Amino acid sequence: MNKFLVSNITRFVILVLIQVLILNNINFLGFINPYLYVLFILLLPLNLTHYKVIFFSFLMGLTIDLFEDSGGINAAASVLIGFLRPSFLRFSFGISYEHQTVKFHQTPFAQRFTYISLLVVIHHLVLFSLEIFNLSYIILILKKTLFSSIFTILLILIVSGIFQQNKR
Amino acid sequence: MQQIVNFLIKYKNTLLFLFLFLLSVFFTIQSHSYHKSKFISSANFLTGGIYSWVNNIDMYFNLKEYNERLVDENKFLRENLAALSEKELDSVFLDTASYDAPYKFITAKVIANRYSRLDNFLLVNKGENDSVATDFGVITSRGIVGIVDETSNNYSRVISILNTNSAINVKLKKTNHFGTLKWNGKDPNIVQVEEIPRLAPVKKGDTIHTEGRSLIFPKGIPVGVVENYQLKNNQNYYDINVRLFNDMTNIGYVYLIKNNNQEEIKSLESNE
Numbered sequence: 011m012n013k014f015l016v017s018n019i020t021r022f023v024i025l026v027l028i029q030v031l032i033l034n035n036i037n038f039l040g041f042i043n044p045y046l047y048v049l050f051i052l053l054l055p056l057n058l059t060h061y062k063v064i065f066f067s068f069l070m071g072l073t074i075d076l077f078e079d080s081g082g083i084n085a086a087a088s089v090l091i092g093f094l095r096p097s098f099l100r101f102s103f104g105i106s107y108e109h110q111t112v113k114f115h116q117t118p119f120a121q122r123f124t125y126i127s128l129l130v131v132i133h134h135l136v137l138f139s140l141e142i143f144n145l146s147y148i149i150l151i152l153k154k155t156l157f158s159s160i161f162t163i164l165l166i167l168i169v170s171g172i173f174q175q176n177k178r
Numbered sequence: 179m180q181q182i183v184n185f186l187i188k189y190k191n192t193l194l195f196l197f198l199f200l201l202s203v204f205f206t207i208q209s210h211s212y213h214k215s216k217f218i219s220s221a222n223f224l225t226g227g228i229y230s231w232v233n234n235i236d237m238y239f240n241l242k243e244y245n246e247r248l249v250d251e252n253k254f255l256r257e258n259l260a261a262l263s264e265k266e267l268d269s270v271f272l273d274t275a276s277y278d279a280p281y282k283f284i285t286a287k288v289i290a291n292r293y294s295r296l297d298n299f300l301l302v303n304k305g306e307n308d309s310v311a312t313d314f315g316v317i318t319s320r321g322i323v324g325i326v327d328e329t330s331n332n333y334s335r336v337i338s339i340l341n342t343n344s345a346i347n348v349k350l351k352k353t354n355h356f357g358t359l360k361w362n363g364k365d366p367n368i369v370q371v372e373e374i375p376r377l378a379p380v381k382k383g384d385t386i387h388t389e390g391r392s393l394i395f396p397k398g399i400p401v402g403v404v405e406n407y408q409l410k411n412n413q414n415y416y417d418i419n420v421r422l423f424n425d426m427t428n429i430g431y432v433y434l435i436k437n438n439n440q441e442e443i444k445s446l447e448s449n450e
Contacts (some may be wrong), residue, residue, distance in 0.1 A: 031232050037294045040366075060191045068198045077228075078292070079220045079299040079335060082202030088203060091197040109301025140206045142296055163230070 014055055022070065025050050030077040033071065041154055044161040047074055047084075048133055049169060051092055052126060058106070060096060062151045065093025080141065087137040098128050115170070127163050134159045189335065211343070219335050220290065220301050226333035230303050233289040237430075239313045243264060244430045251297050251319035281396050282436040284308060288429045289333075293340050293364045293366040300324060300336040315395040315435040321423035322346070322401050323432055325394055328337070332406060334434075340366055340426055347392045348401055351385040353378060357418070359386075359401065371418040380407050386420050393440045 029047045037045050055143045058066075071088030075081060099107045102125035103117060114122070137156045186193065220226065237244075261402065279285060286308075290301035302308050306329050314326040316336050328335040337344050340361050348371060349356040355378035357371045384404045390397025402420040409416050 027228075031228075034292070041294050043294065061194050064198065065194050067204070071202070075205070077220055077223075077225050077290075078302075079209075080295070080297075081207075083209075086199055086206060088204035089195060093191070093199075133438060140203070141403030142363075143206070143210050144296075147296075150363075168310045 013036075018050075018054065018066075021050055021053065022073075026070075026073050026077070029074060034078065038161070039157075042157045042161055044139070044158065045084075045130075045134065046164045046165050046169065048088070048091070048130055048162065049166050051088060051095065052129060052131055052166070053170070054095075056099065056114065063095055064089060064092045067095075070125055075108050083140040087133045090136055091133045094132065095129065098125055102128070115173075116133065123163075123167070126166055127159070130162050130166070131155065134162065219330075221305070221328045221330040221333040223330070223332075226289070226301060226303070226330065229290040229301055233287070233303075235288070240428065240430060241395070243428070247319055247430070254319075258440050266447075280437065280439055282438060284310060284314075284434040284436065286310075286334075286432050286434055288415070288432055291427070291429055293338070293426050294362040296342050298338040298340045299327070300332050300429070301340050302336055302402040302432065302434070303332065305329050305332045306336050307331050309436075310434055311436075312392055313440070315399075315437075316430060316432050317399050317435065318424055318432050320400065320425075322388060322395065322399050323424060323426075323429060326434060338426065339369060339422075346395070347389040349389040350374065350378060350380065351387050356389050356391075357415075359420075367422055368419050369402065369422060371420055372415060374416045374418060376409055376414055376416065380404060380416055381420060382406060386418075393437055393443055395435065396437075 025047045032045055033044050050070050054063055062171040067088040068085055071085035102121050134155045138151045142151050273406050274371040280297040284304055286304040288300050289303050292298045310329055312326055316323040324336040324338040326334050327337045341347040342363055346359040348359045357374035359369055359371055361369045382404055386401045388399040400423050402422040405421040407416050407418040
């Protein structure tokens with residue numbers, strides 16, 4: 011258990027620093043940024059109690075908000091996907107999640123991809139809706155959600171792929 | 179009672195989620211109204227420290243450009259100084275011992291800059307310890323940047339002009355028609371000026387600068403040039419797009435402006 015704690019705290023700190031110091035400055039085509047810190051919520055231990063998942067997601071989002079001066083948008087989006095996480099785990103991994111036998115890196119690619127993209131898209135949709143907070147910019151919200159999601163999903167697949175190989 | 183406790187235990191996840199979610203939404207709503215986002219601010223010891231640590235490395239990459247800007251500014255100031263000494267000195271005697279200069283300038287460095295969202299903030303490395311307070315104007319040698327919004331001991335957060343909540347009084351340089359500087363969130367180099375009446379002779383390339391009524395900026399701080407404008411048939415006001423002199427994506431060093439007469443003027447106005 012202690013090993014889980016250390017690895018998750020390390021992941022938290024590293025992902026926050028990467029997010030606020032590097033990824034927030036990318037601004038590809040003026041508005042596209044990946045939000046890699048979502049990976050922390052995706053990779054929280056699968057058997058972690060639900061309320062802990064919700065709380066840690068909130069903490070992650072709030073830390074990012076603190077750096078970004080963005081009010082509570084990242085916190086809101088993160089706490090929502092933290093809350094929805096068990097349902098999506100059940101949806102994506104099916105029966106093997108129920109029996110607590112899933113190992114994240116050993117799941118079939120299609121299932122992992124479904125899980126990642128569902129949570130990322132929901133996170134980004136809430137994030138950009140709250141960031142822009144104005145229905146007359148709905149096209150901009152959808153545009154940002156679409157492109158940033160693609161960017162984030164790609165980055166998450168690459169990063170989790172690299173760490174998967176390290177573990178073997 | 180037992181049932182209430184059972185209910186709380188049964189739905190504790192949902193309740194925790196709702197509580198935290200509503201809290202975040204509350205923070206978000208606060209951040210969308212001017213001068214109210216007090217709770218979540220990067221002007222604190224931790225985030226300010228990390229940003230300033232990274233900025234110490236990052237700034238070396240921009241040194242060349244900052245030096246060129248400095249030389250440009252020095253050239254401009256030297257030309258003005260030379261022109262000033264050509265003129266005969268005025269006989270009006272200014273008693274500098276008893277009167278402060280109306281404006282005091284504090285130099286600072288931008289350590290975090292954002293421009294890709296609708297509501298953008300900057301972080302600068304001077305705070306209350308350097309007598310920075312809320313509502314100081316922020317400019318560079320090229321033009322206007324924003325207004326100080328939150329301060330901590332060593333850092334201050336600045337509302338950028340690239341923030342949909344900011345509104346600054348500006349006017350045309352050649353006439354005295356004034357309007358309000360806003361931003362529509364699209365291009366970090368283009369801002370909008372509203373409320374310039376249709377009587378005003380606006381032309382492409384006209385200079386816009388600050389108006390000096392707002393107590394925050396002195397008169398004549400440059401803002402930008404008119405990029406294009408529109409006057410619809412039944413409108414009384416122009417829609418003007420202004421190209422900024424400043425490159426808001428790379429700011430570097432800034433001046434914070436303290437208006438020494440601000441309190442006096444405010445107290446006069448509140449007496450009315």
